[in-house]
Amino acid sequence: MSDPVLAQLAQVLEARKGADPEGSYVASLYDRGLDVILKKVGEEAAETLIAAKNGDPDPLIHELADLWFHTLVLLAHQGLGPERVLAELERRFGLSGLEEKARRGG
Numbered sequence: 001m002s003d004p005v006l007a008q009l010a011q012v013l014e015a016r017k018g019a020d021p022e023g024s025y026v027a028s029l030y031d032r033g034l035d036v037i038l039k040k041v042g043e044e045a046a047e048t049l050i051a052a053k054n055g056d057p058d059p060l061i062h063e064l065a066d067l068w069f070h071t072l073v074l075l076a077h078q079g080l081g082p083e084r085v086l087a088e089l090e091r092r093f094g095l096s097g098l099e100e101k102a103r104r105g106g
């Protein structure tokens with residue numbers, strides 16, 4: 001499984017590892033380190049929960065995009081990329097698909 005938007009964004013996040021923190025939000029996150037990145041992920045998760053409880057779809061999408069973005073920054077900081085998460089989802093989906101097939105006797 002792959003997604004072109006996630007893949008291209010991951011390339012930009014990788015390239016920002018050599019960028020000036022003054023001119024790049026992502027480089028400034030790398031510069032401030034893991035704890036700051038984790039704090040941002042936590043904040044965006046909390047903002048997502050609040051938006052979901054409010055029931056308005058647009059703020060929910062906005063906050064989820066912020067959350068996904070910061071989890072991609074976290075992955076990049078750890079030397080990982082979205083393809084690893086997509087492969088894990090695909091593996092689980094494949095397993096559940098096989099279980100479903102077996103349940104139906106196929």
Ligand SMILES: N=c1c2ncn([C@@H]3O[C@H](COP(=O)(O)OP(=O)(O)OP(=O)(O)O)[C@@H](O)[C@H]3O)c2ncn1[C@@H]1O[C@H](COP(=O)(O)O)[C@@H](O)[C@H]1O
Pocket residue numbers: 009012016023024025026027065066069
């Ligand atoms: N997709 C994003 C992206 N999504 C969110 N953000 C930033 O993440 C921060 C979110 O933190 P906060 O929730 O505290 O933001 P806020 O200012 O309070 O406002 P809200 O977003 O909550 O309304 C903001 O500063 C956003 O600008 C992003 N910053 C960058 N990107 C992408 O990353 C690429 C590289 O960015 P630079 O390193 O800045 O060049 C860009 O080209 C974009 O494609």
